[in-house]
Amino acid sequence: MEDRLSAIANQMRSSTLFGGAASIIPLRVHLVTMGCAKNEVDSADMASKLLDYGCVVADEPDDADCIIVNTCSFIQAATEESIEAVFDMCGLDNVRSGDAKVVVAGCMPSRYGNDLRVSLPEVRTFVPCSKEDNIVGVVAELFPGRLAPSKREGMASEASVYVKISDGCDRFCSFCTIPFIRGRYRSFTFGQINADVSRAVASGAREVVLIAQDTGRWGNDFSDPSSLSWLLSSLARKHPHTWFRVMYIQPEGVTDDLLDVIARYDNIVNYIDVPFQHASQRLLASMNRTGSGREYLALLERVRERVPGITVRTTLIAGYPGETEEEFNELCEFVEEAEFDYVGVFPYSQEEGTRAARLDSQIDEDEKLERAARLRDIADSISYARVAQRIGERVEVLVLGREEDGQLYGRARMQAPDVDGVVYLSEGDVGDVVDVVIGDTLMYDMESE
Ligand code: SF4
Incomplete structure (x- = not known):
């Protein structure tokens, strides 16, 4: 993704204004991106829009007129990192002298709204996720007369790109801030997604990674509902020389149809990423999620039967409020039995505004970290062995x-x-x-x- 931003950056460097706008001095923009791949996609989109309006990239923030920090606020640690990045930018000489302006975009303004205006007065404006589409309007308002439509060449792409297929989430897992930050689930249309994929493929991408908060739900919200399996097979047929990979499929989204499509098309990689989060039925219910370790093991059996040799990734939370030692052991045993290829382990993070944060049974910080480390060790030893089995393949x-x-x-x-x-x-x-x-x-x- 960094490469995609660099590709855009190169274009921004070489972009020229045309027609009546030729005398405008191009605005130099520097983008700082915090957080996950979904944010990287949003940053690349904002950069691309600004490029269309004659901006050029500043490699270093010290050389920029406008510094956009695209923040992450999913958990407290991410918010703190984002605030640190904003402080770093606000402390630069060009910002302190008033020559450059700092814009804060993304999850932090979505989550904290107007509170930020008080705590970060140096920031010129805030752009929540829902307003990022209008980044050109926002920047134009800060720099009157500096932006105008600009013609540019097709852009060289990196070999692997992320494409977002929806935004938001309706699941309201008790520990998660995303539905409050990103809003309700909305699928992007096939036309939008295919246009993004086609553009990336035409400019050199060989792998497209489909992402969203909840990819398995794609198409459910259309008046004429569709499905991820349809989307994936349609894209695989249209772009037969491109690898397709889907991340973040919630357990309910792992349908037989989807697995059959993964198995059928050679250019859809045999890979599935299903965030299970836990194995205890009681804790999963408290998380506002369905299922149990036993059901998940059955699901994995179905996955491996329908797509032999498939690689399976998951993410898990250790130290959720009220997690007893027995429930934690149940999670460890689940990981041993499931034999995941890759596991992301996260200590539970108590997030303001979420239901889980209000539970009385919060676990001591050190204990959460210790459980996460123990789980990580178990998952790693299985993953390393599975990776080592590839020798000679x-x-x-x-x-x-x-x-x-x-x-x-x-x-x-x-x-x-x-x-x-x-x-x-x-x-x-x-x-x-x-x-x-x-x-x-x-x-x-x-x-x-
Ligand atoms: S499905 Fe994912 S994004 Fe949605 S609420 Fe649950 S953890 Fe958050």
Whole structure:
């Protein structure tokens, strides 16, 4: 995703104004993105819109006229990091002298609204998620006469891109702030999604990763309902040379139809990411989620039967309010039995405004961290062993780039971006899919022979 922003940045650097606007001095914009891939997509969209209005990128915030910090506020730790980033920007000489203006966008203004105006007076304006589409209007108001429509060339894309298929969430899990920050669930239309995918493919993307807060619900909210399996098969047919991967499918979204589509199309990677969060039925009910460890194990059996060899990822929470030692052990046993390929483990975070935050039975901070570490160790030992089983296997790898030390790397079908490790390679061109044999592994990473 950083590469996508760089691609946009390169375009922004070289963009020229045309027609009557030729005398405008292009506005230099620097974007800082905090948080997850969904935020990266939003930043790339904002950058793209500003590019259409003649802005140019400033690599460094010190060189910018406008600094946009796209914040994350999903949990307290993320909010603190975002505030730190805003303070850093506000402390720059060009901002203190009034030559540059700071805009704070994304989840933090959505979550905290007007309170931020009081606590962050140095910030010129706040743009909640729901207003990001109008970033051009916001920036134009701050810099009158500096933005005008601009013509630009097609943009070079990175080899792997994220495409958002919906926004918001209706599930209201008791621990989660997202429905309050991002609003109710709304699927993007097939036309919108296909346009994003087509643009990325035309400019060089070889993998499209579909993301949302709840991808499995896609299409349910249309007057003529549709489904993720339909969306995925339609995209796979239209773009037969592109890998498709879907992240964040809630357990209810794992339908037989979806699994059959994953199994049927060679260009849909055999990979599924299902956030289970816990295994205790009592705690899942308290989280406002359905299911139990036993049901989830049955679900996994169905997944592995219908798509042999599929890679499974999940995320889990340790230390949810009221989690007893027995319930925590139940979660550990579930992880051992489920044999996930990859697991994200998070200590429960008490978030203001959520139902779980008001429960009396909050667990001591150290205990939460200790449980998360124990769970992490169990999950890691299983994951490392499963990764090591790949030694000697022939796999396809999408070549992505070079590390700072020059080492070439890519990702195999079983590895999602940013979370599952990479494959180190000895040769290949960025954007190519190469066949390699896995020679060695180190924790999550693999090395070609
Ligand atoms: S499904 Fe995910 S985004 Fe939606 S409320 Fe639950 S944890 Fe939050």
